[in-house]
Amino acid sequence: MPYVTNLLMVFGWGKKKDEKQTMKTAPSEKEIHLSDVKNIIDEITSLREKTLIEESKYFQNKISYQLYELVKIAKKLERDDLNTDDIDKHLKMLVLRGKTQVIDTIKKEADTKFSDLKTIDDVLNFDKKSSQILKKIGDVLGRQTRVIHIFAKKYANKLKFILSNQKSDLDEIKTMLDNYTKMKDNITDVLDDLNKISSLKKFQETSGTKLEQLQDSINAIDKKTEQIEQDIDKLKSSNEYAKFLEIKKQIVDLDSEKRQITHEIDLQFTKISRPLSKYSYITSLEKHQKQLMGKLIDRPFVVLSAENKTDIITILQAARKNVLSSSISVKDPDKTIAQIDETTEMLDSFISKVSEFNTTKGKLEDSLSVFSVRDLNQKESELSKLSDDKQNLESKTHTLEEDISNSKKEIPNVVIEIEIKLKAISSSKYRIV
Structure with a gap:
């Protein structure tokens, strides 16, 4: 929300939030099976969503009260003549016009009621609406900053305090939403990795069947080759x-x-x-x-x-x-x-x-x-074709064995990626066994 930050700084209401250092404890390690990952993800997602919604409700109540306070200030400002009777009439006109803009904007934007937060989409809508309210109020105060600081100085600190708190609360909500988005991205990656492992295992299964079929074909060729070689030997020994x-x-x-x-x-x-x-x-x-x-x-x-x-x-x-x-x-x-x-x-x-x-x-x-040389030539031609067929099958077998081997090597690497992503979205460290 850079535009709000800039406006608040112009008006003198931006301040750095104190950075708090928290002690991080090493997450405990839990051994799980690959089949447990989906349930764990569902549990984490459900818990994080509930937590995000509940924490957002807290900030929604704070911001609602802050807007209520802004409306009270606007009403007081509306009744205040700001001692403009003794100033130049042209200046008085500018001051009153600026005062009216501030009051009208605050009343229009701050006098609102938010919907109950029940889903993540509700939180997103609340964040969007609150940010728009803060921006519009910040914009009008930024344009009328001299009027407020010179002629309505007693209201400036209150406005500054409320809007600063509101911005901090919205920053907290955005941080929670950013963390939730990162968690969802990690979960998507984990699900993709699970699908990848499933595909690799399926490939190994189907490839194993193909290997058996290829070996059966090679064995059949060997058997037929042996028979033809015997036929050729018989012909040549006649x-x-x-x-x-x-x-x-x-x-x-x-x-x-x-x-x-x-x-x-x-x-x-x-x-x-x-x-x-x-x-x-x-x-x-x-x-x-x-x-x-x-x-x-x-x-x-x-x-x-x-x-x-x-x-x-x-x-x-x-x-x-x-x-x-x-x-x-x-x-x-x-x-x-x-x-x-x-x-x-x-x-x-x-x-x-x-x-x-x-x-x-x-x-x-x-x-x-x-002697029927045609029979001999036919047998030798069949033998040559069988040899070519066997070489072709052996080449396919070798390629398939390499692919299976590479897929088996790839699965542990994908499992490690899942463990890393689970650690990023959970307070626990998981080891998949």
Whole structure:
């Protein structure tokens, strides 16, 4: 209420209240359970509210009497001519006008009856109304301070005394209300903390159930993994699988033979790659023959077959003819023609080697059917997926265990906060066990 304080100081009615030092005794410690906290809070709240209301009634009676005294003073002031007959008429007019303002304001504001105090809201309304009354009376006295001090000096001390006491009483009420508000804030915090602990415990309970479910899933995966591993071991220990591996080895061994044949063919076709490349730009061959010629230049092994022999000879002879006619420019035409003829002569040999290789490899690949590799691949794929699923479940389990652990560590800290707040709102020190 800074505005009232300032006005009273202007009028000369503000004074410091003596500070009283009280001896504080150490609060006794009581052991309680977490479930007791709500009842304790309710008891403290009820007691504090009743105490606040009763103490406010005492101050309400004091302030009502102070206002009654102000009205009495106003009535005396109203009958007092303040000895203004001998002063200047203009000054007399100002004095009488100021006197009237003071009297009218006091009568209007102080002549009031307060409602009975039954609830905290009643106390708040009383505090608000009393403060407004004090402010309005203080304002008018502040404006008319010279009139009162010079022409109504005998009333000044009485007014000062009453308003000073009224301000002190209102300060006491505000202090009680402030303390009550702080208590309610602490109670709200305690209730929030209780809800937080309840939520943490609920989280631990539900998370514990989830952990059990996760572990059941992991156990199921382990059991299924063990069964699939046994199935895989059974497949790999069969005679069919042994034969399958032997055939796979034979196929792998064929790679060296293929590399040898490929090298021999590539070496020969490299000799005529330049004229073939140049011929590809001017050829009038059919589309499939052009495509065949491109593969002869890049990868002759894959197209050397009995089916392609006629087209290959056509391509070679066409290239030879263009070299002879100089349609294709080469450094040594005679040598190039000889190399084309040599390649043509070797075609049967190359085709035979490629055919024999493909036949041998084809038979071996057909023999792989002795073992159902599809079953093995499916089992190994299932095993890999189970491993990924288990890792995912273990990661979730680890995260959940950490969250549960952190929640368990957090509860004692919240309990300490509750103990601190209970101590702030109670004369007793509580230890939650």
